[in-house]
Amino acid sequence: LSLTLAGAGSAARNDVDQRVIAIVQDSAPTDPITIASQPNSFVSITSEDSSTVTADSGGFAIALALSKSGSSGAQIGGAIGASVAENTYGGNLTSGETASETKAILDGAAISFTDSPGTPKPVTIAADASGSMRANAMGAAGNASLSGSTGNFLNLSLAGAGSGSHNDLATTVAAEITDSAKLGTSSSLDGELPSSVEVVAIDGWKAHTDSGGVAVAFLGSVGSSNSMADISGSVGAAVSENKLNNTVHAKVSGTATEIHTSGPLTLVADSRLGAPNREIIINAIDSSNQINLTNHQFVDGQTVVYQSNGQAALAGLSNQEHYVVQVVNSNTIRLQDINGATVVLTPNATPGANHEIVGNAKQLTVVTAPVGNRFAIDNHSLYTGDQVIYRHYGTNPISGLTAGNVYHVERIDRDTFSLITSAGPVTGLGTSTLSGSHGFERFDYKLGADAFGVAISATAISGSASQSVFTGALAGAGSSAKNINDTRTEASVAGGVTISTNNSPVNIYASDATRYRANAGGYAFSVSYTNGASGVTGAGAVGASISENLIGQGDTHSTKAFIDNVTISGPVSELVVRSESTATLESVGIGAAASGTAVDSTPDTFNFELSGAGVGVTNKQTSIIESFVNRTTVNASSDVAITAFDATKILADAGGGALSIKLGLGGSRTNGLNLSVGAALAENRIANEVKAYSQSADITSALDITVSAENISTIEALSVGVGGSFQSAAAGVTASGAGASTKNIVTNVITAAVVDQATPSSTRTEMGIATTANSTPASTQAGGNLLISAIDSSTIKADAGGGAITKNVASTGSAPTITIGATISENEIANNTNAYATGTLTAGSNTGSGSITIDAKQFTSIEAITVAATLGINAASKSLSLNLLGGGASSKNYVNSSVRARTKKANLTANSSTDDGNVTVRSNDVASIESTVVAAGASLSFDGTPGIGAAIGVALAENYIGVGRDGSSRPIDVLALVEDSDITADGDMTISARSLSQKPWKINSGVGAGAGVFSGTASKALALSGVGASTKNEVHANIKAKADGDADGAAVANVFQGQTLTIEADDLSKIQSNVGAVSLAFAAAGGVGGSLAIGVALSDNVIQLNTDAETNMVTVKTRGDVVVQADSGATIKAVSVAVSLAGSFSQGALSFSGAGASSNNYINGRTKALSDSS
The missing domain is CATH 2.40.30 (Elongation Factor Tu (Ef-tu); domain 3)
Incomplete structure (x- = not known):
């Protein structure tokens, strides 16, 4: 036994549990802290954490085995390299410990000023956690085994490398005024009050993980070898993960807490990168x-x-x-x-x-000119591989750099770095004195995970008398990159607090602008070469990667801003309560595998080449974005805005490629198998709740009141799978397969509401809002306009492609080839968009002109391109040439979103001295699906005895609006309802429900399938081609505009009084469908030839609508027109074409060709305009 082994491992770990707290506490309210009369007096309670936690780990192993002529039982060489890097911050607490935290607190203390009126006296409570965590791990292993003429039973060369990096962060970032704290008093003079109060909590933590595993194994033998097996094998693996579970809040709470200020009160809770x-x-x-x-x-x-x-x-x-x-x-x-x-x-x-x-506070400013390609910036915190954007403002940029361009960093030390591009290091940088402003803006992510695994194996046997039973090279590589975030961000004033601002603004902000990146790559390569006799020669490679961003999948992820049960003494100038999420999730997954064998000179019994590559990319976000005012009286001299905004974006790319090659360089070959498979999967989901509302709150504004919830969700996904197999040998099977799949789902709930539960009863849910009984009816009064608006603008763009190519060339023996390509795309948007009002709502009470608008809109769009392409080439000169090819592409798209604008038990009054005080309840659906599906394939067979070629192509598209993924009918609702409500308007009254097309067509489907087969031989030839293309498109919807005075069954008519009344329901659903199928088959033979071509194109289109405009038990008093109108303009345009052509050129020829096309179109439903008991 000849044994050579090498191993290396390393681990780096940091555990940090710390509390950074600034607090003023327990000063008795009767004995307050007094800030004496000084110029520019202020109070600042500030807590900051800018910790940097870094773990670097590397394990590297190299083994070398050498032997001369001789024999032994076995010659084995092995190398293993492994490393682990891990950071925990607040995630490794023993029982009884408090979680890591950064807090600034005014707790139970009383503060007042003694100063002249009008001078600045700001109070700031701020907690800022802007630390960074970085875990870097690298494992590498290399092994080489070399031998001369041997009689070893076994020659084996193995290498394995693995690495793991992990960041775990669980901390609280809090700025609080609580527990009976007092700032000023309600009886304080101006000079004794703070001029402004700010409560700010910022979570700027960043976490990056990098891991890599690289393994290389080589086995070589020169001279005669009589070993049982000569094998090289390598495995490379890497795992990167970031996990966050933070709490971020800016809070004012406590039943006896009071804030009295002569200026604005501002709360900000912010979770984003870079603080x-x-x-x-x-x-x-x-x-x-x-x-x-x-x-x-x-x-x-x-x-x-x-x-x-x-x-x-x-x-x-x-x-x-x-x-x-x-x-x-x-x-x-x-x-x-x-x-x-x-x-x-x-x-x-x-x-x-x-x-x-x-x-961005992390922008780096260049203060000295670069020397060569080196920039000097103290403590720049950049690492190799980071991306920066060069910024320049002035007349003379640094030569060699372009403002706005992105460059990659190569770290030299903590104060120095250089820049590189894809073309190499940046050169030609000027060294003169700088003018203007120069800086590098970090292109960064809050959570970034990168992982790559590489495996390379090679076996080479050369010797005229080599008798190895098996010669092979095997390689496997895998990687995983994952980000997990369950952070809660909250800005709130709640719990019986009393505030007064001397007619200054009150602003409550909560925001999340986190950016995530997960990149994973798995790359495997194997090569086997023999020169001499060998029983079996083979090469196998597998590459796989998984990248994931999981937001809100474990615990709750939320962004909230609210005022709950607060006493506001006196007026405020304006009130803003806003929650906002603009998160971006980016993921890239790449899997690549290549295997090859080469056999020279002498016959071999069997050889194989196997390669497989697989990729999985997953992005999921479930979050709550919520703003509300509850059980609070507000009197504003300016505008009131309660808004929730979500602009979540997912960018996902997945690519899997596999290649296998077999070369016969000389002599005769008997059997062989050459197989490659490439697959890519992408799955993305957004399931957020976006809510803005007031509940049991008395709100009065001298100007406008806006309650708005808006969602702009975007998914852009690309999935590509490629497979290729090439074989040059006497005989053997060559096969390649490629698959790509993308699945994207958006299921959001968007709600804007004014809710008042005026009768004492148990808590109940109204439009997804848990309401509490309120014995005194609340009211909402705007001196200007009153707007309740819910808007959804969700978009999915999904592209998927699968391509496979096979080529087989054999001088003797049969050479069958098989090529398969398949692509699947499935997309759904199933949102609920609601604008809702109950209670007493008034507009135009002060300015003399105001309108009430209750508006629900959705602009949903799906764009999907799905392609499958295949090519098979087979040339067998002396035996059977069989070429089989199949390609399929399928796209399924669903829109199951409903939009509702509704009042229930409401009293709506719009005042105007110029007769333009309007009341509008409006629901608009503007949805579209564009789907393009293509399946194409070509099969070419030459020189066989006989030659047979066959190809099948199938393309399917299904597009549904108002149909569930289980196939059941689920008509979407487009509703504008005024139920058990009274309207008094000095202008017009409108209840409108409309279903429109965002583009010329609500559904636009294009499907094409094509296959071509050619078989040519000197003896017999057969060519078979079959193609099918099909599309199904359906729209199911209920569009209703209704004034209903008997929705609760009380049979009490409601009164509508205004200039005019319009109740309209309108639908303009349109479907365009284009389907084409082309099938070609040709056979050319010196003997008998036959061909068959079949093409089928099918189109089924359905529009099923109920369009209703109604009044029921309402009393209408107008000075102008009353219009109750329902319109339906449904349209279907369908084109289906099928073409087939078959030809045979031979001494005895037979050809068959068949083509069929069908289009079935249905428009059904009801269009109704009705006034009943009104």
């Missing part, structure tokens, strides 16, 4: 274009974004535009445009609290 500066413009813009921001924390040259948050942009600025900061002092900044020019602003003493400047 941005988020500054709310609450002070003046002066005549020198300066924006006054107390203790702003911005730096010179920093890129920022201006946000007006639904308000008119400030003069001189554009909403969502990028600007560059010019710091004047710690409390003042100017803004420059991207060309370095100072932005000219209009002076504004009270710009309002909805205007924000947001900037």
Whole structure:
């Protein structure tokens, strides 16, 4: 026995459990903390955690075995390399310990000021956790076994490498005013009150994991070998995972807690990468274009974004535009445009609290010119592989760099780095003195997981008298990258708190802008070569990868902003309660496998080549985005806005490719098997709740009131599977298969509501909102307009492709080839969008003009492209040439979203002195499906005795609106309902339900299938081709606009009084269907030839609608028209074409060709306009 072994392993682990707390506590309210009369007095309770936790681990092993002529029982070489890197922060607590936390708290303390009126006296409670975790692990193993003429029983070379990296973060980031704390008193003079109060909690934690496993094994033998087996094998594996379970809240709570301020009250809870500066413009813009921001924390040259948050942009600025900061002092900044020019602003003493400047605090500023390709920035926190964007503002950029371009970092040390591109290191950088502002903006992710596994195996046997029974190379590689996040973000004032702001703004913000990345790759390569006699020669390779982003799949993931059971003494200038999620989930999975064998000179008994590649990509988000005001009285001198916004985006790419090659370089070959399979799977799901509402709250505004919930969900998915097999030998089977699948589902609930449960009873649920009995009826009164709006704009773009190619060339013996390609796409949007109102709602009470709008809209879109392509080539000169080919593509798309605008037991009044105080209850559905499916294949057979070629192509498309995935009819609802409600309008009254097409067609389906077969031989030839293409498209919907005075069965008529009344239900559903099938078969033979071609194209289209406009038991009093109208404009346009052609060219020829096309179209349903008992 000759044995050579090498092993290496390493592990790095960090466990951090810490609490960073700043607290003012237990000062008796009767003995408050008094801030004496000093210029610019302030109170700041601040807690910061900027910890950096890094674990690096590597295990590397190399083994080498050498032997000369001789014999032994076995020569074995093996190498194993393994590494593990792990960080835990607050996730490794023993019993009784408190979780890691960063807190700033005012607990039970009382604070007041003694100062002259009008001077700034801000109070800030801020907790900022902007740490970073990084785990890097690498395992590598290499083994080589070399021998001369031997008689070993076994020659074996093995290598294995694995690595794992893991980050686990569980922490609380909290800014709180609680437990009977008091800021000022209700009887305080202006000089004794804080000028502003801010409670801010920011979670800027980042976690990155990188892991890699690389294994290489080589076995070589030169000279005569009589071993039983010569085998090389390698395995490479890598796993990366990030797991977060954080709590982030900015909170004011406690039954005896009081906040009295002469300026704005602002709460911000923010979960995002990089802990941005988020500054709310609450002070003046002066005549020198300066924006006054107390203790702003911005730096010179920093890129920022201006946000007006639904308000008119400030003069001189554009909403969502990028600007560059010019710091004047710690409390003042100017803004420059991207060309370095100072932005000219209009002076504004009270710009309002909805205007924000947001900037990434992690931008790195270049303060010295680069030396060569090196940039020096103190403690830059960049790592090799990070991406940065070069920013430049001024006249002279750094030569060699382009502003706005993305570059990759190569870390040199903690203060120095260089830049590289795909073409190599960046060169030609200028070294002159810099002018203008220069910086690198980190292109970063809150959670980033990267993993790759590589395995390479090679076996080479050379010797004229080699008699190995088996010569082979085997390789397997796998990787997994995963991000898990169950963070809860909350900004709230609740629990009996009393606040007063001296007619200043109250702003409650909660936001999540997390960006996730999961990239995984598995790559396997194997090669086997023999020169001499061998029994069996083979090569096998398998590559696999899995990448996952799982958000809210374990615990609750939420972003909430609310006011609950709060006493607001006196008016506020405006009230904003906003929750926002703009999360982005990115994942890439790649699997690649290649295997090859080469046999030279002498016959072998059997050889094989096997390669397989598989990829799975998964993204799932389940989250709650919620804003509400509950059991609170609000009196605002300006606008009131309660809004929830979700813009979740998923970007997923999956690719699997497999290649196998067999080469016969000389001599005669007997048998062989060559097989490759490539598969890619992508699955993405979004299931969020987006809710904005007021419940049992008395809200009065001198201007507008807006309650809005909006969802913009996007999924973009690409899945590609490719397989290729090539064989050059005397005889053998060559087969390749490729498959791709994508599945995307969006099931959101979007609700905007004003709810009042006015009668004492048990708690019940209204439109998904748990309501509490309220003995005193609440009311919602807007001096201007009152808007309740729910909007859904969900989009799925899914592309899937599968391609397979097979080529077999044999000089002797039969050479069958098999090629299969299949692609499947399934997509569904099944959202519920609701705008709902109960209780007393009034508009135009102060300004003399106002309208009430209850509006529900959905703009849903599915775009799917599905392609399967196959090519088979077979040439067998002296025996059977059999070429079988199949390609299939299927796409199923569903829209099962309903949209409802509804009032129930409501009293709606719109006042206007100019007769334009309108009441509108409106529901619009604008949905579309575009589906393109293609299946194509070609089979070519030559020189066989006989030659047979056969191909089948199938393309299927099913597109449904209002049909469940189980096939059952589930008509979507497009409803505008006024139930048991009274309307008084100085203008027009409208109840409208409409189903429209976002594009020219609600469903546009294009399906094509084609197959071509050619078989040519000197003796006999047979060509067979069959193609089928089918599409099914259906729309099922209930569109209803109704005024119903008897929805509760009380048989009491409601009163509608206004200028005009329009009740309309309208549908414009349109289907366009194009189906084509082409089948070609040709046979050419010196003897007998035959061909058969069949093509079938089928189209079935159904529109089933109920379109109703109704009144029931209502009393209508108008000064103009009363219109009750129902329209249906359903349209179907269908084209089906099938073509087949068969030809035979031989001494005895027989050809058959058949084609059929069918189109069935149905439009059914009801269109009704009815006034009953009205």
